[in-house]
Amino acid sequence: MRLRGHRRLTAALVAAAALGLTLTACTGDIADEDNADVDCAPYDTYGTFEGKEVTVAGTILDLEADRLNESWADFEQCTGISVEYQGSSEFEAQIAVLAEGGNAPDVGIVPQPGLLARLATGGWLIPASQAVEDNVDEFWSEDWKKYGTFDDTFYAAPLMASIKGYVWYSPAEFEEKGYEIPKTLDELTTLSETIAAEGDHKPWCVGLESGEATGWPGTDWVEDFVLRQSGPDVYDQWVTHGIPFNDPQIAEAFDAVGGYLKNEDMVNGGIGDVSTQVTEAFQTAGLPILDGECSLHHQASFYETFWNPDGGDDVKVASDGDVFGFLLPPVNADDPLSVTGGGEFPVAFRDAEEVEAFRAYLSSDLWANNRVSLGGVISANKGVDPENASSELLTQSIEILQDPETTFRFDGSDLMPGAVGADSFWKGIVAWVGGEDTKQVLDTIESTWPTS
Template sequence: MRKRWLRIVAVPIAFTLVAAACGDDEEGANGTDAATDETTSAGTASEGTASEGTASESTGGGGNADLEGTEVNVFGVESSDEEAGAMQDALNVFAEENGMSITYVGARTFEEEINTQVGGGNPPDIATFPQPGKVADFAASGDVLEIPEAVLSSVSEGWDEDWLSFTNVDGTQYGVPLKSDLKSLVWYSPSAFAEKGYEIPETLDDFFTLNEEMIANGDVPLCVGIESGPATGWPFTDWTEEIILRNEGADYYNQWVTHEVPFNDPPVVEAMTAVADLWSTDGAVYAAGGSIAATPFGDNGQALVDGECLMHRQANFFSAFMPEGTEFGDGDGQINTFYFPSNEGEPILVGGLNAAAFEDRPEVWAVMEYLGSAEFADARQSAQVERKGGGEDVISGFLSANSNADQELYTDLEQGFLEVLNTGEPAAFDASDQMPGEVGAGSFLDEATSLVNGDTDAQAAADTVEESWPD
């Protein structure tokens, strides 16, 4: 019998991720925050360009005296008050301990801005990348720096080597993991399922059959939105990757990521077609913005709670988009999750953030080491819970697969997510995030959006992406 994920005790994280080593290109931004068109500095949202932060400064106490008076800036994609604010709060803990200043700036347009900053010779000290492949791109150009052995040794105490492998390029480590995302989830209302007589699907075939049953009954099975600024389209790429991983297996998936298998290989086209056909079926999708492409990926949280649709396949961070007051569980009106099923095994799609350094200074490496630590994970989780109102039932939207992090800081639902990260096998990192930037954060997203809009078909879209793959 398939496990339920609501109330599962926390367990140590120690699992094997099956994914190609990143030698090529997040989340195409694969959206990790609830912002709209904002840039956030030091946890305070403001529109337009980044403003000077309000990072904490202190004389320290028990910290590293060599860091006192130093400054470090960090740039990343997380830009909502909750996520960017919690990031700054967690950095402030380290800053206060060491009498230094650390400023975080987050922008939804991170993918574009980091290219501009690096190309213009003005990179941040540290950037937190949703795309391991982008770290590999900057490693190839000589812009990001190799992680010093002492920092890598410290970070390795909490992170499985497979998480580290995502930013290891040809045997050299360039990144430090700091955030983990579980993508193979379907959000739903257990009471709505019970009322209408629906059961959680056990296989992928069952899932598609359930969609057909719901449509036949006049119920809308899915909420879908793919708008995400310059990363518009990534929810479609996630769905496609889920299908490929389940139908073709991890070895094929990894060969596709590294282009040993062409992007337009028939199983890939079949997966893209399956998703596009499902979404375009009359009565299959509710989109809060009026169309799938015009609906921000997080805007359907209210719709799910209101019963406009019955399911939403989205990562653990989707909890950040639920309306205030949403309760999680199996009770009346509550929201829960089930595993996005497979016909064989329990493969999972994962994502996350990795930090990379552009500047070689002691204070930069000290912050890099902190970002990869259990102390950071615990401070970030605690801060994000507080910024969402506090309380033992608050779902933060943040996860860390650091095995030394305090899992008691997470709710039962979140501990269930960590359990799935522990037991899911095989586990594969988001493919588009590992592909070259011009593909994973470029042509794949563009063609996905065109396909959803009906401007192309799956074969033509896959052919265009294949043609864009760099030599």
């Protein structure tokens, strides 16, 4: 049973300790009117740290932040560690500055391996404990472990995950109009052209606005096309600069995406003309599907949360519901399944037993199942039961990540150096959608790649 009101309970424990009383939070001896006792047996391995605090920061906000706090509520009560989370949309821009000034949180939930590498290079990160590494070796693939490693030092386990490249749509509209789920990229083009020709609305709705990170949803489009058109080897060469950013294979992907994002016939359904992609928030861009004002929206599995931003269930996400998603198809129908995705990595800035106990919990199958059961997210942790996911689509997503036959590649911009992946690539997308040609944009991005 999930604990609520755990901070009040922790305060009671501290007060009792001050009076010389002995209370054990995990034996069923403590309760208040707002919560039920927790079975602490699964948490025994993490130890007890009464009165200790771990501060955490990241980009996770609003409903997802609430769920994150709930995912470690039992851990807090059973270990005595108080976890204080602070979410900020400026986390990525500020964390290196905070670390340099000695003001970093104990744990930072980093969404980019490139940013992890930057923090490790600065000498600010604490290597992961053996307990964390043991969990990763048991529950995660070698690729995922590699994303939390820099210069042969393992710093962080993966946390949540996402599959990018879903195309969200209305099952009812598809049934009513006889649309088929496309099996190839050519069939996707044909479907888009069919919807455009009918004249009711533009087929695609797109939002690229995300504050200082405006443009990143467009990078996801390009990455999906590079992986599908040119394959994983070229993708790997691209993100590591084994081939230049302005390589013809990357230009091919940009031009294919441009057939949608730079085409007035294709976007921006229910929102405006092509230019509105840059001003429309990515969180709201898919919502015109619900009003029949567009038919297709390209966004990751985590977009499920944005259909019901208040945490309700008014919008049903299912193959027979209000919205559902299919994966951006391959070039050929019989091509192996290849997907891009993302994730987060809890890095440590303070060397302390309570910090590593907390990170060990986050790297476990226990935490992964707890969080997935709360809804809206997935994990690539092999110990996750897909049936714990909150929707048909998320169950499918977990199964895809757990399938050894799936070709998975981490989000390319997140793997690139920050000067490119979190700067010139994002800005390049904005300039490109705004009218700059592909060659000009790719040459500019290539010029920003660090020389060392």
